[in-house]
Amino acid sequence: MKAQLLKSEIEYKHALNRLLELDNPEPGSDKADEFEFLLFLIENYEQRKIREIPLPHPIAIIKDRMENLGLKSADLAKLIGSKSHASEILNLKRTLSLNHIRLISSEWNIPARILVQEYSIEEKSKIRSRSRGIRSKA
Secondary structure: OOOOOOOOHHHHHHHHHHHHHOOOOOOOOHHHHHHHHHHHHHHHHHHHHHHHOOOOOHHHHHHHHHHHHOOOHHHHHHHHOOHHHHHHHHOOOOOOOHHHHHHHHHHHOOOHHHHOOOOOOOHHHHHHHHHOOOOOOO
């Protein structure tokens, strides 16, 4: 087997198939070494692919979590301590502060790495304009 990283889905699938063929090799054998090497290549490929997947929008995740937990904007307001801030955040008129991120991440179990992403507070108006066939002025 060539010693190089997997670069395509086809190479990845071939490596998975070969790994299955080598099922339970004798420890210390050449097949066991190949098995471990394939595991390394497969894990490396999967990690690189996972990094390529874009993270979801922070507010979309908050809204989704609220829906799944049966929560309303009043629950967000209670959590962050401000009804107006909760409304502005959910309507993309205010970005999340570090304190908001800490509270929401901790209480609603949303990974902070999703919530810390930068986003524009103008996104909603641009989305609305596109859906109506009107171009926003940039």
